[in-house]
Amino acid sequence: MEKRDRAKTDASSGGVGAGNGFDRRTLLRAGVFVAGIAGIGSGIAQAAESIGADAPDWMKTPGRSFSTYGMPSKWQEKVQRTIAALPGRPGTGTSRTPLHLLEGTITPNGLHFERHHNGVPDIDPSRHELVIHGLVKRPLAFSVETLMRYPMESQIHFVECSGNSGSFNQPQPQQTTAGGLNGLLSCSEWTGVRLATLLGEAELNREAKWVVAEGADAAAMSRSVPLEKCLDDAMIALFQNGEAIRPEQGYPMRLLLPGFEGNMNVKWLRRLKVMEQPVNARDETSHYTELMPNGKARQYMFLQGVKSAIIKPSFGMNMKGPGFYEISGLAWSGSGRISKVEVSTDGGKGWAPAALTAPVLSKALTRFRLAWQWDGRPSILMSRATDEKGAVQPTRSAWVSQYAPIQFYHFNGIQGWRIEADGTVKHVYV
Amino acid sequence: MEKRDRAKTDASSGGVGAGNGFDRRTLLRAGVFVAGIAGIGSGIAQAAESIGADAPDWMKTPGRSFSTYGMPSKWQEKVQRTIAALPGRPGTGTSRTPLHLLEGTITPNGLHFERHHNGVPDIDPSRHELVIHGLVKRPLAFSVETLMRYPMESQIHFVECSGNSGSFNQPQPQQTTAGGLNGLLSCSEWTGVRLATLLGEAELNREAKWVVAEGADAAAMSRSVPLEKCLDDAMIALFQNGEAIRPEQGYPMRLLLPGFEGNMNVKWLRRLKVMEQPVNARDETSHYTELMPNGKARQYMFLQGVKSAIIKPSFGMNMKGPGFYEISGLAWSGSGRISKVEVSTDGGKGWAPAALTAPVLSKALTRFRLAWQWDGRPSILMSRATDEKGAVQPTRSAWVSQYAPIQFYHFNGIQGWRIEADGTVKHVYV
DSSP: OOOHHHHHHHOOOOOOOGGBOOOOHHHSSSSSSOOSSSTSSSSEEETTTTTTTTTOOOOOOOOBBBOOSSOGGGGGGGOOOOEEEETTTTEEEEEEEGGGGGOOSSSOOGGEEESSSOOOOOOOGGGGGEEEEEEEEEEEEEEHHHTSOOOOEEEEEEOOOOOOOOTSSSSSSOOOOOHHOOOOOEEEEEEEEEHHHHHHHHOTTTTEEEEEEEESTTTTOOEEHHHHHHHTEEEEEETTTTEEGGGGTEEEEEEEOOOGGGGGGGGEEEEEESSSOOOHHHHHTTSSEEEEETSSOOOOOOOOEEEEEEEESSSOOOOOSSSSEEEEEEOOTTOEEEEEEEESSSSTTTTTEOOOOOEHHHOOOOOEEEEEEEEESSSSEEEEEEEETTOBOOOOHHHHTTOTTTOOTTOOOOOOEEEEETBBBEOOOO | HHHHHHHHHHHHOOOOGGGBBBOOOHHHHOOOOSSOOOGGGGSEEEEOOOTTTTOOOGTTTTOOOOOOOOOOOOGGGGGOEEEEETTEEEEEEEEOOGGGGSSSSSOOGGGOEEEESOOOOOOOGGGEEEEEEBSSSSOOOEHHHHHTTOOOOOEEEEEEEEETGGGGGGSSOOOOHHHHOOOEEEEEEEEEEEEHHHHHHHOOTOOOOOTEEEESTOOEEEEEEEHEEEHTOOOEEETTTTEEOOOTTTTEEEEEOOOOGGGGSOOEEEEEEESOOOOOOOOHHHOEEEEOOSOOOOOOBBBOOOEEEESSSSSOOOOOOOSEEEEEEEEEOTTTTTEEEEEESSTSSOOOOOEESOOOOOSSOOEEEEEEEEOOOOOEEEEEEEEEOOOOOOOOHHHHTTSTTTTTTTOOOEEEEEOTSSSSSEEOOO
């Protein structure tokens, strides 16, 4: 009964571990909790003698019946997307994933963030076509039904708006939740057809270098994509977490460019025009450029940088006195896998490696976790991610110093939460 | 431009490959399509010259606005669970995941299969407690809020009802969809607290060998679980694909026993009583036993066997003439990872290895895929899975021969679809 003995040992040896309040053994053995909560007075009751005598109402009468499509519990009604639409233009703006109310790495389809430029079109799939034309030998048009006959693949990938976390370039830290700051970020299992397959059928001309993707929304959202990416891991996605893509994610199909900024993953995808040059579409000149200190803007910056954010604890949560807490958050990189996440509880003086939840997938959200004994004194929590290419998340000030004051795309700096002695959590710049 | 050249080469060399109609290169390079569809007259149009001139309605007016919690497209309204409730007992029975209408490996939360014994309780999480008692030094009661303070872990695992595919023991093959046959099966990313952690805090007595799990539904569904499993990978799951577990999956918490039959993963988990013996609860004597040829029933058979099913094509789909088709399906094992899936198109005479979609995870659904050139003659498709322990999916007749005629739990035999010359698909026993 080795496991039983281990369980006992783990529970009875609830000491505080390494410096910084991190538990040493939790650092070594990811996912195994060792510093008991029960002993430190955190609300666990000794079970009463008369267990079962006071059965709750819901054990006394039959529950409700089956449903053909389920919804979350009514007790979870506050777990919803937060909408920020442009005044007078209800289909233009964003809605954010409430990251601070979720767990794991997959985003439920109903809570995937939205960014629309002219609302969500209601497309009849039997009338929708994907056209591939331009510098190809055979311009082709694919119905949804035809695409469904192609070999498919599934990949778990994040999609992040390039404007996500953009408020970090404001002079003062915005006091809002982790989802409010970073919720233009979601992660799904996407299934569809590799774009290289379709381009192969159309047969590219020698001079082909770019592909312009256009959506079938009323904004005809358009972006230029390097051909190299289209022949790499780009996908025409038809399914999201098992079911057909949701309307707000591009039903019946979207372009998926793993690791590239969200808006390039054109939703309601309608046309792919193969070209020699990028098209300088409205959506890549009026938006989605990086404003530099000299007032000029850099165009065609696609890759989302290596990044992480602590989700628990974060603004809006309250610590309940000194004792055990798990610090957890999300890390991701447009360039591949996360190789390391370090956590600091003293504003960046000391760092400890967090455990990464397996499987750690390329261009997907990775959950990191670290056990922490809070001594009740003010502390500043930060996380710093490194990806497999060796890129390290920069400090906020290093990020800010590169850009004009009003640049807000592609923020990937280190974030900070200050835990006050009274247990409240504040957003701080460090 | 190496990739560009490869795309051209792939497309222009659309020959039929290895024997059995499988494409040789697809066998070698998973996920890369090589035998062009466009050339073989399957409904892909040459794109018109006047692309864009006939814009659809939805490009002419703004779409609808943002939503706080999204739903699938109205065009997908037929993608729903199929309910089979006991007459006069609306909360007792099952609803099935429509596997044949889904893709990838994750099941969307709204379509996770259901099996209830007395309906879905509507539990107020602030009034729910998990009690651990019996052969422990410290009986403990955990509120939802307290459990949320514990270290969590995330695991992608399938849950399968032990009655799934039970109709395969009927004398004649049931003519229904792949979901109708196998849809008591779903797969999610579950997040929660390792049960070993909580048992460690309660401190097990030496004589502890079993744990009886009880649900807070009106059936008080109860099952005995070997302690060994509780100290291994068992979890108190609080989240499912990112959000709080759905009511029909056990909100606010369920027991998750990866690889064990569905009903042991007790929903609305309320009590864990540590015992020396199993309890012989109603739900493990009246149900969930294996009926043997001698009329006796075997109890406490927990592990779901290695299994696979072809989902595409399957009953209800029609082949559109000879040409390219992708055969795809799902494989899984209660004992660990899938190591191999073989596919036959000639009723089991020849077999070819399918490509497995990465990451191949332990006790999770694995999608397999294989390119096939159908020559238009009647064919019988079958799939055979092998797991990392070396267990191989048995033939249907080998499975049937072990049991009494009315036994229907734990069916994991090989399944067959007959493709007729007219393209219809029939369920057959081989």
